Amino acid sequence: MSTSPVGAHSGRARAYRFAVAARVLLASAGGYGIAASASALLAVVLPGTRAEAVSAALIASFAIMAAVVIWVFAARTVGRAALVLGIVAALLTVTLWLAGAFQTGSFT
Template sequence: MSTSGGSARQRPRGVVSGRYRLAVASRSLAAGIGGYGCAAAFAAALAVALPLARSEAVLWGTMLSFAVWSLAAIWAFAARSAGQAWLGILLPASVFGAVVLLAPGTT
C-alpha cells in the first residue's frame, strides 16, 4: 500500500526520463558550442568596432570573449527551458555577427 496519498504511478527514485536527459544534453551543447560561437562573434565584433589599433582590438576582444563564453554557459543552465537557452545565446551571437558583417572594411 502506498503512503503517498495519490493514485498516480510514481517513478522510482534515481530514475531520470529520456526527455530530461535530452534537455540537459541540449543545454550542454548550448553552453559549449553555442557559447563558443557567441564568444567568437563577440571577439570579432570587438576587433572591428573598437577604435584601437587592430592588434589591440583583437587582444581585448579575445580576452573579454572568455567572460562572454562563461556567461553563455551560465545562461544555458539558468534559462527556464532548453529552447530559451538556445535563443538567449543565438540572439546575441547574431547581433555580434551582424556588427562584423556591417563594419566598414570587412567582407
C-alpha cells in the same frame, strides 16, 4: 506503495537527462559561437592598434563564453535558451557585417 508505474519514472529521468545534454551542447557550441562573434566584433571596433584590439577582444571572449554558459543553464527552458542565443548570434552577425568585417581585405 507507489502509484506511479516504473515506466513513467524512467521517462521523466530520460527527459531530464536529455534536457541536461541539450543544455551542455547548447552551452558549448552556442557559447563558442557567441564568444567568437563578439570577439571578432570587438577586434574590429575597439580603438588602438590592431594587436591591442585583438588582445583585448580575446581576453573579453573568455568572460563572454562563461556568461553564455551560465545563462544557458539559468534559462527557464532549453528552447528559450536556444532562441535567445540564435537572436544574439544573428544580431552579432549583422553588426559585424555593418562594421565591414566581411569585406575583402578588411583585416589586412
